[in-house]
Every structure is written in structure tokens, then in C-alpha cells.
Amino acid sequence: MGASRKKQVPKLSLYELFQRLYGYFGPCHWWPGETPFEVIIGAILTQNTAWKNVVSAINNLKTKDVLEPERLEILSQEELALLIRSSGYYNQKAHKIKSFLEYYKTKYSYKIGDMAKTLLEELRDDLLQIYGIGEETADSILLYALNKPTFVVDAYTNRILSRIGYTTDTLSYKKLKQFCEESLPQDTKLYNEFHALFVLLGKSICKSTPLCIECPVHNDCLFFISKNKRK
């Protein structure tokens, strides 16, 4: 009795948390994609799917030499679905990619530079109107394909921040995004690295264990007792 762990309260501001994580892990070099268009396709394919399965689907598209809007346009939705089968939900995702292509062609004639010139808020509203593009996918496209300063929230962000004690796990996407953006300077590079770090953390140490046991956030955590870079 009496030895129960106190509820952890974050000792660091969110920005300090970022600095710690970044200092420890270093840059993540996200998004793993060679072109903005590849990033967009990857953002759709990775919905509720392990990234490894997405890589397989993207490699398939590359092997068939169709990872360009003009090439994908020629494929039927059924043909496309077969090529991205390994990413799961392939019928839905083929539909989603086709829907994005229609928008991309109609509004921007497949010109990424023109799309990138559009203001963040207008572009975000547009993307959310497209079938299959929800808030996280829209923000991923905006941040990682178009370098717009919008914070990407996902299941890892929610899990990690609530476990550390910054938020509760019942926050909606909108609220969680708002919390992050209000706590941080509006900076594309920072948003880019922070989201990548959340995913890295989520995959590595807090999948099933309470994050407070070994997270790098609290000064007394073994994991982060030294401020040395990871070897």
C-alpha cells in the first residue's frame, strides 16, 4: 500500500519533449517516398495498414512502371486494386486513389507545383471533400508531400501523449491537433520530425507497455537518464 505510482505529470513542455526526442533519435528523414506523388499514394495506402505492406504495394506499382498519375489514370479501378492488394482494403483504396486522381487532374492538371501554391486551409478543405481522404491523410499529404505547416495526428500521437499525461485519450482528432499546434511554433520541419518521432516511439517502446515506465520524457527515466545520442 502507498507505493502505487503517482499519476505522471509532464515535466517538459511539448516543445521541450520534441527537443529531447529529436536530440536522442536525430532526424527521421520522413516521408519515405521519392516524389510528392509517391508520398500521396503512400498516405492513402497506409490507412490502418502496416507500412511494410504498403512498401510491397508501392514496389509493385514501381515495377509495373505505373507510379505516375498519367499511368494510373489508364488503369481500371479493378486493375489498380490487384496491384495494391498487399496493402489491404484494396478495393476501397483503389477507389480512393482514383478519386484523388480525378481531383488532381481537374484542378491542377497533375502539376504538383500548382497544387503546392494553393493556401493551406483551402487545400485542406478540398482534400477533405475527396472520397477516402480524412483528416490524417489530408494532413499527411499537406505536410509531407507539399511542405505545408500542418500537424499530423495519429493513433500513436494520441496513445503517447495521453500515456505521458499531456492529454486524455478521448480527444478528437481536431482537439489533439489543436493542442499540438498551440503548444509548438508553426514550423514545417518541426511538425515533420515530431510526427515521425511519434511513430518511431510508438513502434518501438510503447506498443504494449505503459510509456511512463521507460519513456524519454521524465527526467528519472532510465531510458533517458543520459542525454547521449543513441548508439
Place this chain on the structure above:
DNA sequence: GACCAGGCACATC
């Protein structure tokens, strides 16, 4: 065989 992974649309309350 169960469970999970870098969600989303749609129906319903």
C-alpha cells in the same frame, strides 16, 4: 487462430 497495423465512409442514435 487471434490480434494488430502510420483510417475512412456510412448508418444510426
Place this chain on the structure above:
DNA sequence: GATGTGCATGGT
């Protein structure tokens, strides 16, 4: 605005 369900593969 919140909650439940279908979508589907591949790794653990």
C-alpha cells in the same frame, strides 16, 4: 458529436 461496423492483407 459520439459510437458501431465493414473493409482485407501480412506479420507476430
